[in-house]
Amino acid sequence: GESVGLHLPTLSVQEGDNSIINCAYSNSASDYFIWYKQESGKGPQFIIDIRSNMDKRQGQRVTVLLNKTVKHLSLQIAATQPGDSAVYFCAENPNNNNDMRFGAGTRLTVKP
Amino acid sequence: GAGVSQSPSNKVTEKGKDVELRCDPISGHTALYWYRQSLGQGLEFLIYFQGNSAPDKSGLPSDRFSAERTGGSVSTLTIQRTQQEDSAVYLCASTPMVGTGELFFGEGSRLTVL
Incomplete structure:
Protein backbone atom coordinates (compact mmCIF):
# COMPACT_ATOMS: atom_id res chain seq x y z
CA GLY A 1 0.00 0.00 0.00
CA GLU A 2 0.86 3.69 -0.11
CA SER A 3 2.91 5.36 2.56
CA VAL A 4 5.22 8.27 2.99
CA GLY A 5 8.71 7.09 3.73
CA LEU A 6 12.11 6.21 2.41
CA HIS A 7 11.21 2.92 0.72
CA LEU A 8 8.80 2.56 -2.16
CA PRO A 9 6.04 0.06 -1.31
CA THR A 10 5.83 -2.75 -3.82
CA LEU A 11 3.10 -4.99 -5.12
CA SER A 12 3.74 -8.02 -7.27
CA VAL A 13 0.91 -9.76 -9.10
CA GLN A 14 0.50 -12.47 -11.68
CA GLU A 15 -0.57 -11.46 -15.17
CA GLY A 16 -4.33 -11.71 -15.44
CA ASP A 17 -4.97 -11.21 -11.74
CA ASN A 18 -6.62 -8.12 -10.31
CA SER A 19 -4.44 -5.53 -8.55
CA ILE A 20 -5.42 -3.28 -5.68
CA ILE A 21 -3.19 -0.34 -4.81
CA ASN A 22 -3.99 1.57 -1.65
CA CYS A 23 -3.40 5.11 -0.54
CA ALA A 24 -4.03 6.85 2.77
CA TYR A 25 -4.44 10.58 2.32
CA SER A 26 -3.81 13.15 4.97
CA ASN A 27 -6.13 16.11 4.54
CA SER A 28 -9.77 15.63 5.46
CA ALA A 29 -10.55 18.82 3.51
CA SER A 30 -9.31 17.31 0.25
CA ASP A 31 -12.14 17.14 -2.24
CA TYR A 32 -10.45 15.85 -5.36
CA PHE A 33 -8.20 12.84 -5.86
CA ILE A 34 -6.21 11.55 -8.76
CA TRP A 35 -4.26 8.42 -9.62
CA TYR A 36 -1.19 8.70 -11.82
CA LYS A 37 0.94 6.01 -13.45
CA GLN A 38 4.67 6.56 -13.94
CA GLU A 39 6.65 4.25 -16.17
CA SER A 40 10.41 4.11 -15.91
CA GLY A 41 12.09 7.21 -17.32
CA LYS A 42 8.82 9.00 -18.01
CA GLY A 43 6.67 11.59 -16.35
CA PRO A 44 3.49 10.56 -14.52
CA GLN A 45 0.38 10.04 -16.60
CA PHE A 46 -3.18 10.68 -15.44
CA ILE A 47 -5.24 7.51 -14.99
CA ILE A 48 -8.46 8.40 -13.25
CA ASP A 49 -9.86 10.96 -10.84
CA ILE A 50 -12.65 11.14 -8.32
CA ARG A 51 -14.36 13.94 -6.43
CA SER A 52 -15.32 13.71 -2.79
CA ASN A 53 -19.04 13.57 -3.57
CA MET A 54 -18.48 10.13 -5.08
CA ASP A 55 -17.25 6.88 -3.55
CA LYS A 56 -16.57 4.96 -6.73
CA ARG A 57 -15.63 5.72 -10.28
CA GLN A 58 -14.85 3.32 -13.10
CA GLY A 59 -12.68 3.64 -16.15
CA GLN A 60 -11.32 1.21 -18.62
CA ARG A 61 -10.06 -1.74 -16.50
CA VAL A 62 -9.57 0.62 -13.56
CA THR A 63 -11.80 1.51 -10.64
CA VAL A 64 -11.10 4.08 -7.95
CA LEU A 65 -12.73 3.75 -4.55
CA LEU A 66 -12.87 6.54 -2.02
CA ASN A 67 -13.60 6.08 1.66
CA LYS A 68 -13.74 9.52 3.23
CA THR A 69 -14.47 8.17 6.69
CA VAL A 70 -11.04 6.62 6.98
CA LYS A 71 -9.35 8.86 4.38
CA HIS A 72 -8.51 5.97 2.12
CA LEU A 73 -8.27 5.73 -1.63
CA SER A 74 -7.70 2.63 -3.72
CA LEU A 75 -7.04 1.85 -7.35
CA GLN A 76 -8.21 -1.47 -8.70
CA ILE A 77 -6.80 -2.75 -11.97
CA ALA A 78 -8.66 -5.63 -13.56
CA ALA A 79 -6.87 -8.37 -15.48
CA THR A 80 -3.46 -6.85 -14.86
CA GLN A 81 -1.12 -6.88 -17.84
CA PRO A 82 2.69 -6.58 -18.11
CA GLY A 83 2.19 -3.06 -19.48
CA ASP A 84 0.64 -2.09 -16.17
CA SER A 85 4.02 -2.46 -14.45
CA ALA A 86 4.87 1.02 -13.19
CA VAL A 87 4.84 3.22 -10.11
CA TYR A 88 1.38 4.41 -9.16
CA PHE A 89 0.84 7.66 -7.27
CA CYS A 90 -2.25 8.98 -5.61
CA ALA A 91 -2.58 12.74 -5.35
CA GLU A 92 -4.95 14.97 -3.42
CA ASN A 93 -5.99 18.50 -4.16
CA PRO A 94 -7.17 20.16 -0.96
CA ASN A 95 -9.73 22.85 -1.55
CA ASN A 96 -9.02 23.13 -5.25
CA ASN A 97 -5.81 25.03 -4.61
CA ASN A 98 -2.66 24.94 -6.66
CA ASP A 99 -0.70 22.47 -4.60
CA MET A 100 -1.28 18.91 -5.78
CA ARG A 101 0.03 16.62 -3.02
CA PHE A 102 1.45 13.35 -4.20
CA GLY A 103 2.00 10.24 -2.15
CA ALA A 104 5.26 8.30 -2.26
CA GLY A 105 3.99 5.81 -4.81
CA THR A 106 3.61 2.04 -5.07
CA ARG A 107 5.67 0.01 -7.50
CA LEU A 108 3.52 -2.58 -9.30
CA THR A 109 5.30 -5.50 -10.93
CA VAL A 110 3.33 -7.86 -13.14
CA LYS A 111 4.78 -11.34 -13.51
CA PRO A 112 4.10 -13.17 -16.78
CA GLY B 1 5.30 19.55 -30.04
CA ALA B 2 2.25 17.81 -28.73
CA GLY B 3 3.46 17.30 -25.19
CA VAL B 4 5.40 19.05 -22.45
CA GLU B 44 7.58 17.33 -4.18
CA PHE B 45 5.75 20.48 -5.25
CA LEU B 46 8.10 23.39 -5.97
CA ILE B 47 6.30 26.22 -7.74
CA TYR B 48 3.16 26.97 -9.71
CA PHE B 49 2.35 29.57 -12.38
CA GLN B 50 -1.17 30.49 -13.48
CA GLY B 51 -1.60 33.04 -16.22
CA ASN B 52 -0.45 36.49 -15.18
CA SER B 53 -0.98 35.88 -11.49
CA ALA B 54 1.88 35.93 -9.02
CA PRO B 55 3.43 32.45 -8.85
CA ASP B 56 2.91 30.21 -5.84
CA LYS B 57 6.48 29.71 -4.64
CA SER B 58 5.60 28.02 -1.38
CA GLY B 59 7.31 24.76 -2.31
CA LEU B 60 10.74 26.12 -3.17
CA PRO B 61 13.15 24.53 -0.65
CA SER B 62 15.57 27.45 -0.36
CA ASP B 63 16.42 30.83 -1.85
CA ARG B 64 18.88 29.07 -4.16
CA PHE B 65 15.86 27.97 -6.17
CA SER B 66 13.97 30.34 -8.46
CA ALA B 67 11.75 30.06 -11.49
CA GLU B 68 10.29 32.32 -14.07
CA ARG B 69 7.80 32.00 -16.84
CA THR B 70 8.21 34.31 -19.80
CA GLY B 71 5.28 35.37 -21.91
CA GLY B 72 3.01 32.90 -20.17
CA SER B 73 4.69 30.01 -21.93
CA VAL B 74 8.26 28.75 -21.45
CA SER B 75 9.49 28.38 -17.89
CA THR B 76 13.01 28.17 -16.50
CA LEU B 77 13.90 26.70 -13.11
CA THR B 78 17.24 27.97 -11.84
CA ILE B 79 19.23 26.39 -9.02
CA GLN B 80 22.15 28.45 -7.78
CA ARG B 81 25.19 27.08 -5.99
CA THR B 82 24.00 23.51 -6.41
CA GLN B 83 24.39 21.02 -3.58
CA GLN B 84 24.50 17.24 -3.73
CA GLU B 85 21.05 17.04 -2.14
CA ASP B 86 19.67 18.88 -5.18
CA SER B 87 20.25 15.73 -7.22
CA ALA B 88 16.84 14.58 -8.41
CA VAL B 89 14.53 14.49 -11.41
CA TYR B 90 12.82 17.82 -11.97
CA LEU B 91 9.43 17.42 -13.56
CA CYS B 92 7.40 20.10 -15.26
CA ALA B 93 3.66 19.80 -15.86
CA SER B 94 1.04 21.96 -17.49
CA THR B 95 -2.73 22.00 -17.42
CA PRO B 96 -5.35 24.05 -19.16
CA MET B 97 -7.32 24.63 -16.00
CA VAL B 98 -6.76 25.03 -12.33
CA GLY B 99 -8.00 22.30 -10.06
CA THR B 100 -8.80 19.66 -12.65
CA GLY B 101 -5.96 17.49 -11.47
CA GLU B 102 -5.06 16.29 -14.93
CA LEU B 103 -1.52 17.51 -15.13
CA PHE B 104 0.39 16.74 -18.31
CA PHE B 105 3.97 15.95 -17.36
CA GLY B 106 7.17 16.18 -19.29
CA GLU B 107 9.73 13.42 -19.04
CA GLY B 108 11.82 15.38 -16.59
CA SER B 109 15.34 16.68 -16.28
CA ARG B 110 17.63 14.44 -14.27
CA LEU B 111 20.11 16.52 -12.30
CA THR B 112 23.20 14.97 -10.76
CA VAL B 113 25.39 17.14 -8.57
CA LEU B 114 28.83 15.70 -7.98
Whole structure:
Protein backbone atom coordinates (compact mmCIF):
# COMPACT_ATOMS: atom_id res chain seq x y z
CA GLY A 1 0.00 0.00 0.00
CA GLU A 2 0.86 3.69 -0.11
CA SER A 3 2.91 5.36 2.56
CA VAL A 4 5.22 8.27 2.99
CA GLY A 5 8.71 7.09 3.73
CA LEU A 6 12.11 6.21 2.41
CA HIS A 7 11.21 2.92 0.72
CA LEU A 8 8.80 2.56 -2.16
CA PRO A 9 6.04 0.06 -1.31
CA THR A 10 5.83 -2.75 -3.82
CA LEU A 11 3.10 -4.99 -5.12
CA SER A 12 3.74 -8.02 -7.27
CA VAL A 13 0.91 -9.76 -9.10
CA GLN A 14 0.50 -12.47 -11.68
CA GLU A 15 -0.57 -11.46 -15.17
CA GLY A 16 -4.33 -11.71 -15.44
CA ASP A 17 -4.97 -11.21 -11.74
CA ASN A 18 -6.62 -8.12 -10.31
CA SER A 19 -4.44 -5.53 -8.55
CA ILE A 20 -5.42 -3.28 -5.68
CA ILE A 21 -3.19 -0.34 -4.81
CA ASN A 22 -3.99 1.57 -1.65
CA CYS A 23 -3.40 5.11 -0.54
CA ALA A 24 -4.03 6.85 2.77
CA TYR A 25 -4.44 10.58 2.32
CA SER A 26 -3.81 13.15 4.97
CA ASN A 27 -6.13 16.11 4.54
CA SER A 28 -9.77 15.63 5.46
CA ALA A 29 -10.55 18.82 3.51
CA SER A 30 -9.31 17.31 0.25
CA ASP A 31 -12.14 17.14 -2.24
CA TYR A 32 -10.45 15.85 -5.36
CA PHE A 33 -8.20 12.84 -5.86
CA ILE A 34 -6.21 11.55 -8.76
CA TRP A 35 -4.26 8.42 -9.62
CA TYR A 36 -1.19 8.70 -11.82
CA LYS A 37 0.94 6.01 -13.45
CA GLN A 38 4.67 6.56 -13.94
CA GLU A 39 6.65 4.25 -16.17
CA SER A 40 10.41 4.11 -15.91
CA GLY A 41 12.09 7.21 -17.32
CA LYS A 42 8.82 9.00 -18.01
CA GLY A 43 6.67 11.59 -16.35
CA PRO A 44 3.49 10.56 -14.52
CA GLN A 45 0.38 10.04 -16.60
CA PHE A 46 -3.18 10.68 -15.44
CA ILE A 47 -5.24 7.51 -14.99
CA ILE A 48 -8.46 8.40 -13.25
CA ASP A 49 -9.86 10.96 -10.84
CA ILE A 50 -12.65 11.14 -8.32
CA ARG A 51 -14.36 13.94 -6.43
CA SER A 52 -15.32 13.71 -2.79
CA ASN A 53 -19.04 13.57 -3.57
CA MET A 54 -18.48 10.13 -5.08
CA ASP A 55 -17.25 6.88 -3.55
CA LYS A 56 -16.57 4.96 -6.73
CA ARG A 57 -15.63 5.72 -10.28
CA GLN A 58 -14.85 3.32 -13.10
CA GLY A 59 -12.68 3.64 -16.15
CA GLN A 60 -11.32 1.21 -18.62
CA ARG A 61 -10.06 -1.74 -16.50
CA VAL A 62 -9.57 0.62 -13.56
CA THR A 63 -11.80 1.51 -10.64
CA VAL A 64 -11.10 4.08 -7.95
CA LEU A 65 -12.73 3.75 -4.55
CA LEU A 66 -12.87 6.54 -2.02
CA ASN A 67 -13.60 6.08 1.66
CA LYS A 68 -13.74 9.52 3.23
CA THR A 69 -14.47 8.17 6.69
CA VAL A 70 -11.04 6.62 6.98
CA LYS A 71 -9.35 8.86 4.38
CA HIS A 72 -8.51 5.97 2.12
CA LEU A 73 -8.27 5.73 -1.63
CA SER A 74 -7.70 2.63 -3.72
CA LEU A 75 -7.04 1.85 -7.35
CA GLN A 76 -8.21 -1.47 -8.70
CA ILE A 77 -6.80 -2.75 -11.97
CA ALA A 78 -8.66 -5.63 -13.56
CA ALA A 79 -6.87 -8.37 -15.48
CA THR A 80 -3.46 -6.85 -14.86
CA GLN A 81 -1.12 -6.88 -17.84
CA PRO A 82 2.69 -6.58 -18.11
CA GLY A 83 2.19 -3.06 -19.48
CA ASP A 84 0.64 -2.09 -16.17
CA SER A 85 4.02 -2.46 -14.45
CA ALA A 86 4.87 1.02 -13.19
CA VAL A 87 4.84 3.22 -10.11
CA TYR A 88 1.38 4.41 -9.16
CA PHE A 89 0.84 7.66 -7.27
CA CYS A 90 -2.25 8.98 -5.61
CA ALA A 91 -2.58 12.74 -5.35
CA GLU A 92 -4.95 14.97 -3.42
CA ASN A 93 -5.99 18.50 -4.16
CA PRO A 94 -7.17 20.16 -0.96
CA ASN A 95 -9.73 22.85 -1.55
CA ASN A 96 -9.02 23.13 -5.25
CA ASN A 97 -5.81 25.03 -4.61
CA ASN A 98 -2.66 24.94 -6.66
CA ASP A 99 -0.70 22.47 -4.60
CA MET A 100 -1.28 18.91 -5.78
CA ARG A 101 0.03 16.62 -3.02
CA PHE A 102 1.45 13.35 -4.20
CA GLY A 103 2.00 10.24 -2.15
CA ALA A 104 5.26 8.30 -2.26
CA GLY A 105 3.99 5.81 -4.81
CA THR A 106 3.61 2.04 -5.07
CA ARG A 107 5.67 0.01 -7.50
CA LEU A 108 3.52 -2.58 -9.30
CA THR A 109 5.30 -5.50 -10.93
CA VAL A 110 3.33 -7.86 -13.14
CA LYS A 111 4.78 -11.34 -13.51
CA PRO A 112 4.10 -13.17 -16.78
CA GLY B 1 5.30 19.55 -30.04
CA ALA B 2 2.25 17.81 -28.73
CA GLY B 3 3.46 17.30 -25.19
CA VAL B 4 5.40 19.05 -22.45
CA SER B 5 9.03 19.30 -23.43
CA GLN B 6 11.88 19.58 -20.93
CA SER B 7 15.56 20.18 -21.44
CA PRO B 8 18.16 19.06 -20.77
CA SER B 9 17.05 15.49 -20.16
CA ASN B 10 20.21 14.87 -18.16
CA LYS B 11 22.53 17.32 -16.46
CA VAL B 12 25.66 16.53 -14.48
CA THR B 13 27.22 19.43 -12.66
CA GLU B 14 29.74 20.12 -9.95
CA LYS B 15 28.77 21.27 -6.51
CA GLY B 16 28.55 25.05 -6.37
CA LYS B 17 27.65 25.58 -10.02
CA ASP B 18 24.39 27.12 -11.19
CA VAL B 19 22.00 25.19 -13.44
CA GLU B 20 19.00 26.13 -15.55
CA LEU B 21 16.25 23.71 -16.48
CA ARG B 22 13.77 24.55 -19.20
CA CYS B 23 10.13 23.61 -19.70
CA ASP B 24 7.99 24.15 -22.79
CA PRO B 25 4.38 23.51 -21.79
CA ILE B 26 1.59 22.39 -24.05
CA SER B 27 0.43 25.30 -26.18
CA GLY B 28 -2.56 27.05 -24.66
CA HIS B 29 -2.09 25.62 -21.17
CA THR B 30 -2.29 28.45 -18.71
CA ALA B 31 -1.03 26.66 -15.62
CA LEU B 32 2.51 25.32 -15.18
CA TYR B 33 3.99 23.37 -12.28
CA TRP B 34 7.47 22.32 -11.26
CA TYR B 35 7.96 19.22 -9.09
CA ARG B 36 11.04 17.48 -7.79
CA GLN B 37 11.31 13.71 -7.53
CA SER B 38 14.15 12.18 -5.57
CA LEU B 39 15.04 8.54 -6.13
CA GLY B 40 12.27 6.27 -4.95
CA GLN B 41 10.21 9.16 -3.64
CA GLY B 42 7.01 10.91 -4.50
CA LEU B 43 6.68 14.26 -6.18
CA GLU B 44 7.58 17.33 -4.18
CA PHE B 45 5.75 20.48 -5.25
CA LEU B 46 8.10 23.39 -5.97
CA ILE B 47 6.30 26.22 -7.74
CA TYR B 48 3.16 26.97 -9.71
CA PHE B 49 2.35 29.57 -12.38
CA GLN B 50 -1.17 30.49 -13.48
CA GLY B 51 -1.60 33.04 -16.22
CA ASN B 52 -0.45 36.49 -15.18
CA SER B 53 -0.98 35.88 -11.49
CA ALA B 54 1.88 35.93 -9.02
CA PRO B 55 3.43 32.45 -8.85
CA ASP B 56 2.91 30.21 -5.84
CA LYS B 57 6.48 29.71 -4.64
CA SER B 58 5.60 28.02 -1.38
CA GLY B 59 7.31 24.76 -2.31
CA LEU B 60 10.74 26.12 -3.17
CA PRO B 61 13.15 24.53 -0.65
CA SER B 62 15.57 27.45 -0.36
CA ASP B 63 16.42 30.83 -1.85
CA ARG B 64 18.88 29.07 -4.16
CA PHE B 65 15.86 27.97 -6.17
CA SER B 66 13.97 30.34 -8.46
CA ALA B 67 11.75 30.06 -11.49
CA GLU B 68 10.29 32.32 -14.07
CA ARG B 69 7.80 32.00 -16.84
CA THR B 70 8.21 34.31 -19.80
CA GLY B 71 5.28 35.37 -21.91
CA GLY B 72 3.01 32.90 -20.17
CA SER B 73 4.69 30.01 -21.93
CA VAL B 74 8.26 28.75 -21.45
CA SER B 75 9.49 28.38 -17.89
CA THR B 76 13.01 28.17 -16.50
CA LEU B 77 13.90 26.70 -13.11
CA THR B 78 17.24 27.97 -11.84
CA ILE B 79 19.23 26.39 -9.02
CA GLN B 80 22.15 28.45 -7.78
CA ARG B 81 25.19 27.08 -5.99
CA THR B 82 24.00 23.51 -6.41
CA GLN B 83 24.39 21.02 -3.58
CA GLN B 84 24.50 17.24 -3.73
CA GLU B 85 21.05 17.04 -2.14
CA ASP B 86 19.67 18.88 -5.18
CA SER B 87 20.25 15.73 -7.22
CA ALA B 88 16.84 14.58 -8.41
CA VAL B 89 14.53 14.49 -11.41
CA TYR B 90 12.82 17.82 -11.97
CA LEU B 91 9.43 17.42 -13.56
CA CYS B 92 7.40 20.10 -15.26
CA ALA B 93 3.66 19.80 -15.86
CA SER B 94 1.04 21.96 -17.49
CA THR B 95 -2.73 22.00 -17.42
CA PRO B 96 -5.35 24.05 -19.16
CA MET B 97 -7.32 24.63 -16.00
CA VAL B 98 -6.76 25.03 -12.33
CA GLY B 99 -8.00 22.30 -10.06
CA THR B 100 -8.80 19.66 -12.65
CA GLY B 101 -5.96 17.49 -11.47
CA GLU B 102 -5.06 16.29 -14.93
CA LEU B 103 -1.52 17.51 -15.13
CA PHE B 104 0.39 16.74 -18.31
CA PHE B 105 3.97 15.95 -17.36
CA GLY B 106 7.17 16.18 -19.29
CA GLU B 107 9.73 13.42 -19.04
CA GLY B 108 11.82 15.38 -16.59
CA SER B 109 15.34 16.68 -16.28
CA ARG B 110 17.63 14.44 -14.27
CA LEU B 111 20.11 16.52 -12.30
CA THR B 112 23.20 14.97 -10.76
CA VAL B 113 25.39 17.14 -8.57
CA LEU B 114 28.83 15.70 -7.98
